[in-house]
Amino acid sequence: MHRKKMETRLVFLLAALLATVLLESKPVLPTLASEADHSVLGVFKTGKFHPVQSDEGTASSCSPPRSLLIVRPEEKGTYPVILFLHGTACHNSWYSDIFKFISSHGYIVVAPQLYGLILPSGQVELDLAAEVANWLPSGLRCVLPEDIEGDMHNLALAGHSRGGYIAFALALGLAGVSLDLHISALIGVDPVAGTSKTNQMEPKILNYESCSFNFSIPVAIIGTGLGNKPAFPLWPTCAPDGVSHTEIFNECKPPCSHFVTTDYGHMDVLDDDIGPIGMVERLICKGSRWGVSRDPMRRTVGGISVAFLEAFSKGNYTDYNKILQNPNYFASATLDPVQNKSEGTSCSSLSAMSMSATFDLHIDEL
Numbered sequence: 001m002h003r004k005k006m007e008t009r010l011v012f013l014l015a016a017l018l019a020t021v022l023l024e025s026k027p028v029l030p031t032l033a034s035e036a037d038h039s040v041l042g043v044f045k046t047g048k049f050h051p052v053q054s055d056e057g058t059a060s061s062c063s064p065p066r067s068l069l070i071v072r073p074e075e076k077g078t079y080p081v082i083l084f085l086h087g088t089a090c091h092n093s094w095y096s097d098i099f100k101f102i103s104s105h106g107y108i109v110v111a112p113q114l115y116g117l118i119l120p121s122g123q124v125e126l127d128l129a130a131e132v133a134n135w136l137p138s139g140l141r142c143v144l145p146e147d148i149e150g151d152m153h154n155l156a157l158a159g160h161s162r163g164g165y166i167a168f169a170l171a172l173g174l175a176g177v178s179l180d181l182h183i184s185a186l187i188g189v190d191p192v193a194g195t196s197k198t199n200q201m202e203p204k205i206l207n208y209e210s211c212s213f214n215f216s217i218p219v220a221i222i223g224t225g226l227g228n229k230p231a232f233p234l235w236p237t238c239a240p241d242g243v244s245h246t247e248i249f250n251e252c253k254p255p256c257s258h259f260v261t262t263d264y265g266h267m268d269v270l271d272d273d274i275g276p277i278g279m280v281e282r283l284i285c286k287g288s289r290w291g292v293s294r295d296p297m298r299r300t301v302g303g304i305s306v307a308f309l310e311a312f313s314k315g316n317y318t319d320y321n322k323i324l325q326n327p328n329y330f331a332s333a334t335l336d337p338v339q340n341k342s343e344g345t346s347c348s349s350l351s352a353m354s355m356s357a358t359f360d361l362h363i364d365e366l
Contacts, residue, residue, distance in 0.1 A: 041330045043310070043319050044303035047105035049073035053096060054143075062142035064112070065131040068092075071099040072108040076147035080154035080313055082187075082305075083136065084111045085129055087161030087267075089119060089281065094274045095160070101302040107309070108150050110136065114163075117277075122169070122201040123176065129166050130175035133157075137181055154313045156185040158305070160269060161238070164191025165201060168248065171215050174203045185312050187305050188221045188248060190239055190266050197242035206243065211253045211347030218312040219256040221249045222301050225336075226265035226286040238266040238285035254341040255312070257324065259304055262334045264288055264297040299332040 056068040069092040073079060082102065086092050092111040099109040112132045114125050140150045159167035169175070171186050194200035197208075205213075223245030228237050239245070249258040261268075265287025270278065272294060288294060304323060311320035327335040 040332060041303065041307070041319050041322060043105065043307045043323075044299050044330070044332045046101060047306075049075055049104050049106050051100040051103035053100065056143045060143075062139055064139055064143075065135055066112040066114055066128060068132075068143070069096075069099070069111040069113070070108070070143060071096070071103045071111075072144065072148060073103055073106060076145075077106075078149040078151050079106055079108045080156065080309060081108045081110060081136065081140065081150040081152060082156045082158055082309075083129075083133055084109055085114065085157075085159035085163030085166050086111065087159075087163050088192075089117055090161070090163075090270070091274075091278070094270045094278055097271045098269060098298045098302050101298065102305055105302075105306045107306070108140075108144075108148075110140065114166075122166070123203060125162075126166050126169050126175045126203070127177050129170055130177035130179060133170065133183075134177065134180045152181065154184055154309075155181060156187060156309055156313070157183045158187035158189065159191065160189040161192050161266065162201070164188040164248075165193045165205065167191070168193075168213070169203060169205050171217065172205060172213060173215075174205070183217060185309060186215075186217055186219045187308065188219070188245065189269055189301055190222065190224045190227050190245055191248050192227075192239050192244055192266075193248065194240075194243040195236070196240055200243060206247055206251060208247070208251075210250055211341075212251045213253060216253050218308070219252045220304060220308040221245050221252070221256070221258045222304055223249075223258065223260045224264050224266055224268065224287075225260055225262040226288075229265075229286040231284055231286045235284070249339065252341065253347055254345045255343045256341045257308070258337070258339040259300075259323075259327065259335050260337055261297055261300055262336045264294070264333060268294045268297045269301050270294075296333040300335070303332065 050073065051071050052074045053071045056062060056064055056070060058064060058067055092113045095111060099111065103109055114128045137152050157167045157171060167186060167188060168191060171183055193206055200206060227239030228241050228244060230237050249256060266285040267282040268287045307319040307323055311317040322330050324338060324340055327338045
């Protein structure tokens with residue numbers, strides 16, 4: 001009964017927000033490149049594998065610490081693994097489209113549901129994420145078919161929004177639970193570390209010093225151009241300046257790249273069909289609306305993630321270099337800015353500088 005009342009209130013709130021949007025805002029239209037100057041790379045297209053989605057509950061014989069959404073290729077083989085952490089009060093199933101897209105390129109995505117509508121403290125969420133990570137080396141084998149294996153030597157950590165912050169905190173070793181496995185790469189999708197510079201989540205990760213993060217694994221950060229803008233006048237932003245992707249990139253050591261999807265917002269990475277609760281969450285964040293497809297955003301995030309992992313996990317830098325060198329010729333959505341801290345660059349000489357000043361990442365492989 002309580003849940004039914006909550007959903008009814010959310011539907012009314014959705015209707016009110018919808019009316020406000022119709023009255024006060026215009027559609028945010030993405031900037032599209034013409035066919036003459038645009039050629040989409042293969043990483044931004046659906047891959048050759050056929051993704052299969054399954055759910056694994058905590059009561060199963062495999063006993064994961066939290067319920068899991070697992071998306072993996074149907075074809076037999078051994079595949080790199082991505083542990084993906086959901087955003088604030090989001091459901092892991094809201095990311096199904098992007099999980100299937102990434103999996104179609106030969107990856108296993110494991111997405112735990114760390115909590116429901118009631119947000120835990122940052123430390124509790126971080127410790128839960130660490131427990132799931134530690135379960136993977138022995139537990140993942142239990143939930144996969146016999147002819148499919150996860151390559152735990154190529155385990156990437158990823159997260160969206162608050163989940164992006166948790167991913168960085170986990171890589172920084174701030175969990176109360178020690179990690180029993182190696183993380184090979186890190187991806188942040190519009191990560192947010194608090195509500196303001198003076199109100200970071202605990203444990204804090206930002207020091208406001210260039211290259212201050214105490215890890216050296218490769219990092220890709222995909223921010224949004226509209227995340228730091230309010231959906232309505234006087235409304236708080238979903239990815240406030242000072243605690244979002246720009247500052248997190250500034251504090252990463254090389255190798256680290258930073259991409260901003262200019263015309264999309266904080267929740268545009270989610271599926272289109274996310275139910276009334278998801279729609280309320282989407283509406284409170286500035287983003288593309290009313291007839292504007294979010295598919296280019298999802299394909300851009302998925303394609304960058306695949307190209308990044310192909311580069312740093314498999315040594316195939318070709319597509320990643322092409323995206324860095326000429327992003328708006330190859331990507332599905334407009335990217336501006338694109339910044340890169342190259343391997344071998346001294347942190348003492350770095351700030352969040354422009355792509356043109358820092359691009360020299362395996363350029364010989366273009």
